[in-house]
Amino acid sequence: MKLGFFLKRKVALIGFLFIGLLLAVALAAPLMARIPPQDLNPANKLSPPGGAHLFGTDNFGRDVFSRVVYGARTSLTGGSGVVLFSTVLGVLIGAVAGYFRRTEAWLMRLVDVMMAFPPLLLALVLVSILGRGMLNVIVAVGVTYLTRTVRVAYALTLKIREEPYIEAAVASGVRQFAIVTRHVIPNMLSPIIVQATFTFAFSLLDLAALDFLGLGIPPAVPSWGNMLSEGRMYLTRAPWLLIFPGAFIVMTVLSFNLAGDVLRDRLDPQLQRNIEGV
Amino acid sequence: MSFPSEKGKIWPVDGVNLRILPGETLGLVGESGSGKSMTSLALMGLLPQPHGKIAAGSIKFKGRELVGLENDELTAIRGKNISMIFQDPMTSLNPVYTVGDQIAEAVRAHERITKAQARKRAVDMLAKVGIPSPEKRADAYPHLLSGGMRQRVMIAMALVLRPELLIADEPTTALDVTIQAQILYLMEDLKRDFGMSVLLVTHNMGLVAENADKIAVMYAGRILEEAPTRELFGAPSHPYTRGLLDSIPRMRGADKELKAIPGMVPTLQDLPPGCKFANRCSFRQTRCEIEEPPIFETWRGHSVRCWLFYEGLFYDGRRSR
Numbered sequence: 001m002k003l004g005f006f007l008k009r010k011v012a013l014i015g016f017l018f019i020g021l022l023l024a025v026a027l028a029a030p031l032m033a034r035i036p037p038q039d040l041n042p043a044n045k046l047s048p049p050g051g052a053h054l055f056g057t058d059n060f061g062r063d064v065f066s067r068v069v070y071g072a073r074t075s076l077t078g079g080s081g082v083v084l085f086s087t088v089l090g091v092l093i094g095a096v097a098g099y100f101r102r103t104e105a106w107l108m109r110l111v112d113v114m115m116a117f118p119p120l121l122l123a124l125v126l127v128s129i130l131g132r133g134m135l136n137v138i139v140a141v142g143v144t145y146l147t148r149t150v151r152v153a154y155a156l157t158l159k160i161r162e163e164p165y166i167e168a169a170v171a172s173g174v175r176q177f178a179i180v181t182r183h184v185i186p187n188m189l190s191p192i193i194v195q196a197t198f199t200f201a202f203s204l205l206d207l208a209a210l211d212f213l214g215l216g217i218p219p220a221v222p223s224w225g226n227m228l229s230e231g232r233m234y235l236t237r238a239p240w241l242l243i244f245p246g247a248f249i250v251m252t253v254l255s256f257n258l259a260g261d262v263l264r265d266r267l268d269p270q271l272q273r274n275i276e277g278v
Numbered sequence: 279m280s281f282p283s284e285k286g287k288i289w290p291v292d293g294v295n296l297r298i299l300p301g302e303t304l305g306l307v308g309e310s311g312s313g314k315s316m317t318s319l320a321l322m323g324l325l326p327q328p329h330g331k332i333a334a335g336s337i338k339f340k341g342r343e344l345v346g347l348e349n350d351e352l353t354a355i356r357g358k359n360i361s362m363i364f365q366d367p368m369t370s371l372n373p374v375y376t377v378g379d380q381i382a383e384a385v386r387a388h389e390r391i392t393k394a395q396a397r398k399r400a401v402d403m404l405a406k407v408g409i410p411s412p413e414k415r416a417d418a419y420p421h422l423l424s425g426g427m428r429q430r431v432m433i434a435m436a437l438v439l440r441p442e443l444l445i446a447d448e449p450t451t452a453l454d455v456t457i458q459a460q461i462l463y464l465m466e467d468l469k470r471d472f473g474m475s476v477l478l479v480t481h482n483m484g485l486v487a488e489n490a491d492k493i494a495v496m497y498a499g500r501i502l503e504e505a506p507t508r509e510l511f512g513a514p515s516h517p518y519t520r521g522l523l524d525s526i527p528r529m530r531g532a533d534k535e536l537k538a539i540p541g542m543v544p545t546l547q548d549l550p551p552g553c554k555f556a557n558r559c560s561f562r563q564t565r566c567e568i569e570e571p572p573i574f575e576t577w578r579g580h581s582v583r584c585w586l587f588y589e590g591l592f593y594d595g596r597r598s599r
Contacts, residue, residue, distance in 0.1 A: 101327070163369060164364055164366055164369040164370040165369060165370050165371055165372040165373075167324065167364065167370075168362075168364055168370040168371070168432070168435070169372065169380075169383075170324060170353075170356065171322055171324060171356055171357065171361065171362040171364075171436075172356065172357035172361065172362075172383075172384040172387065172435055172436065173353050173354065173355070173356040173357030173358055173384065173387045173388055174353075174357075174383060174384070174387045175353055175387065176349070176353075178383075178387070182375075182383070183372055186372075186374045186375075187372070187373070187374055
């Protein structure tokens with residue numbers, strides 16, 4: 001992809017920059033945050049931003065900056081986990097349902113049933129069954145996004161399976177399994193990647209919401225959702241407890257949405273011409 | 279062969295009987311919707327699913343019955359013994375793989391060899407179909423190649439395992455005329471090299487005239503006439519075949535008006551009970567509209583599905599070479 005294209009879209013560039021920055025922060029968390037995020041300091045609780053504590057401290061005297069930095073790790077891990085889970089499984093199920101028509105009725109009706117649940121409610125039910133913890137939360141949220149990816153992959157498979165190159169591959173004796181994995185799936189990747197960026201953005205919100213409701217990551221682990229949940233009692237006395245994690249959630253979700261928009265414009269051949277005309 | 283439709287089952291191909299000998303080229307000619315593509319797909323077991331069915335009949339390949347084979351068994355034959363070239367080289371190659379990969383994949387689908395060996399076979403085959411610097415071209419993606427090049431790649435992919443039968447469904451229709459000639463010469467050369475049989479499916483009379491040993495004329499799912507190429511052009515017997523030949527422009531007598539066949543092809547939903555061509559035929563008799571004619575053999579290897587040839591009653595003009 002040409003750099004010029006991104007430069008033309010400055011807003012999107014900001015989105016990509018922020019994602020890059022966040023990634024760097026998350027990777028270099030121990031270097032960025034001098035004060036460990038778990039360190040309690042009751043003598044210095046609820047101190048406002050500035051000085052030794054850039055983002056202030058919370059009701060236990062823990063450094064908010066450190067917790068935001070480590071929270072970035074949690075959020076990015078969670079978001080990536082959801083994307084990985086829903087995309088890999090979704091593409092497989094969608095491609096199988098679209099290509100092997102005998103499985104279609106069963107798989108797609110199952111997906112329809114799952115889509116009938118409000119997403120957060122479904123995630124809540126799953127977490128209550130599975131218990132808290134990163135992996136369980138990823139699965140719970142991942143399942144709700146799985147259905148959308150399945151739908152997209154299924155629709156794409158229905159289109160791709162009619163392409164002459166699929167017929168040509170069948171005619172040259174390629175096995176069905178290889179047709180699906182080597183010919184159908186690689187050709188649907190662009191829209192799937194776009195879908196994945198949006199999944200990432202929305203899943204961050206859901207992950208934060210689960211944390212906020214006390215059903216996500218255990219409270220000891222710093223996450224933006226947990227910080228919001230704990231900070232809400234001090235909304236008037238120490239608004240920085242909510243402002244910083246809240247701002248990071250908003251910025252991250254926004255950045256991923258912007259990035260997704262650009263990727264969609266770039267990867268969608270139908271839109272391509274319009275953009276180049278602009 | 280049957281398909282369900284809103285008005286009950288339709289039969290795009292019915293009572294078609296073809297025989298291709300080793301090393302022979304059979305031209306299957308017909309207009310759009312005559313069932314020629316369906317016939318070739320049926321041979322490969324590639325009828326559109328889930329609705330297409332071979333309701334009755336038999337496909338024998340080297341004495342082996344193909345109808346009723348499991349998909350796995352058909353997969354083993356496809357590409358190895360029977361190959362196919364498709365009409366549109368622009369869309370028949372997977373855009374996300376290099377052409378070398380795609381040819382190598384066809385090899386590896388049938389033979390247990392290493393990737394490097396498969397690649398070598400692919401490069402050799404690209405050289406054989408006349409692609410310059412094949413080593414380099416093997417790493418090219420389809421969109422980097424011209425239509426003629428892509429059709430050569432398709433041919434390489436179809437022939438890399440030296441199949442005994444090649445089905446070429448309108449192999450040159452999407453190409454411009456000079457490239458068409460090149461591709462046809464190439465196919466002819468490879469056919470001789472490999473000693474394979476070819477089923478050439480086309481709507482182009484000129485193409486089969488030059489390339490086929492035998493020609494079968496198809497209309498509304500039936501073979502109306504079948505004969506060796508010289509015989510067919512020298513003594514076209516079925517009124518439909520004559521109509522087709524009369525509608526081709528000629529070098530001599532170019533000022534004569536071209537004759538078109540009046541009327542339209544009947545739709546598959548309501549085929550007439552008698553001869554399928556009766557409604558457009560200028561030699562129509564009452565019988566034609568009631569009873570479908572059987573196949574009459576008028577000469578050795580020349581068969582016609584027309585009542586005009588009933589009991590050797592040849593109509594005027596027959597055998598006027």
